[in-house]
Amino acid sequence: MARSDDAPASGRGRRIAAVAAALTVLSGGAVGAVALSAHGRDQEPKxxxxxxxxxxxxxxxxxxxxxxxxGTLGFGGQTTVKGVGKGLLTRLPKADTAVARGKPLYWVDDRPVMVFFGDTPVFRALGTAGVHGRDVTLLAENLRALGYDTGPVASAPPPRAGGSGQGAEPGTELTATLLAALKRWQHDTGQQETGKLVPGEVVVVPGPYRVSGLKAQLGDPVAEEVLTLTSVRKSVQVKMDARDAGPIHKGDPVTLALPSTKTVPGKVTSIGQTVQGGPEADAPGSASASEATLQVTVEPVDSAAVKDLKSASVQVTFTAETRKQVLTVPVGALLALREGGYALQRPGGQLVAVKTGLFAKGMVEVSGAGIKEGDRVVTTS
Known part of the structure; x- marks a missing residue:
């Protein structure tokens, strides 16, 4: 991703090559060439x-x-589910079981613990109309998603200025209609029809997940780590040099090369915010410094393209920068001028000053008043 600008050219120049160097005889004198890396950080003269x-x-x-x-293809987004309340685990799901909203995930004392989707746990008993909060919002959103009529959404008024709840999200108000919908759902799913929701009766997960493993056994107390979940979508985890991650953005297209050599389109879904490794993370007196890396997550656009792969090593191609319809020459056609800047040499020996832009795959973007498409120039590669 190297870029450089040049000054007008005159006098003798140095031939620039990506992997080799050459001597050019100009005006009867030999001019030494300098090797220029087309893509990388090391641009030492050779x-x-x-x-x-x-x-x-x-x-x-x-x-x-x-x-x-x-990168490594697999099921990402692992999270651990911990049980709440008292009782013993009497039934557990198998690995790879899909986690569905409104369905049981495990059983405690032979009572099903149901699944809600969201990001707020049920932290209190909900059974009296008039209370409000984000846990009520969770209940209302899930019952509506399951097809139950919860009545008009009753938003609680914001807290008064100076009150202890100032700045907190007020959430939804618990109404008699919402409690009636809760009781109907309990009846339809074989639960006790209490018309009340208490902690431990539902487990809240971020969304459609799958069971990736069990951490507890039958007969264990529920109030401990029960199982692990991962996303149902497969993703690829890539470690990238932190210095190279700048041009990469969420949503950028990528290409995935599978073990079968088939290529499929993908996209960047997240870029880690925590740098791993680097000189500061190395032990004092360490002989070699590790690279500072960021974890980048990408997903195939069509999940069916990797449905037969559970875990695999894949090649991920990121396109960090693109130039549309620009003038290009091989890097070996560049001359580095003694007074600074770059030039191209015509077959007759005339030098033409150019500005350089993007370097990629042995080619370089050039521009200047004296150069146009189709012009012949001398090159070493």
Whole structure:
């Protein structure tokens, strides 16, 4: 993703090559060449090699700077479910069981513990009309999603200025209609028809998940870690050098190369905020410094494309920067001028000053008043 700007060219120049270097004889004098990395951080000068007389045409094309990294495909977003209340576990789900809203996840004292989707736990008994809060909102949203009529949404008034609840989200008011809907749902699902919801009767998870493993056994107390869940969607976890993650954004398209060599489209779904490793994380006196990395998560656009893979190593290609229909030449066509900047050399020896843009895959974007598509220029590669 290297970029550089140049000054007008004059005098002798140095030939720039991605992997080799050459000598160019200009005005009867030998000029040493400098090797320039087309994509990377190391751009140290290298000794000149044997000159090449080949020429190439300035081309107009799309130029994309891409990077391919290895990632691990699997079920992501693991979370641990811990039980609440008293009693013993009397029935547990099997691994790979889908977690569905309004269905039992496990049983305590032979009573089913049902699933709600959301981000607020049931932290108190809900059975008296007039109370309000985010736990009431959770109850109302889930019952409506299950097809029950909960009546008009009754939002509680915001807390008064200076009150102890100032700044807290007021949530929904618990109404008699909502409690009646709760009782109908309890009847339809074989629960005790109490018309009341108490902690431990439902378990709240972020969304449609799958059981990935069990952490408890039958007969264990419920008030401990019961099982683990992962997302039903498969994702790929990629460790990326933190310095290279800047151009990557959530929603960016990527290409996934599967073990079968088939490629499928994907997209970036999240970029980690915590840097792992790096010099600061290394032990004092460590002989080698580790790279500072960020975890990037990508998902296939069509989950069916990886339905037969449970876990696999895949290649993920990120396109960090793209230039549409720009003038390009091989990197080996560049001359680094002694006074600074870059130029191209025509077959007759004339130098043409250019500005360089994106470097990608051995090509470089060039622009300048003296260069146009189809012009022939000298190159070493």
């Amino acid at each position: 000794e000149a090699g044997v000159p090449s007389a080949q020429t190439t045409a300035v081309a107009r094309q799309d130029l994309a700077d891409s990077r391919t990294l290895t």
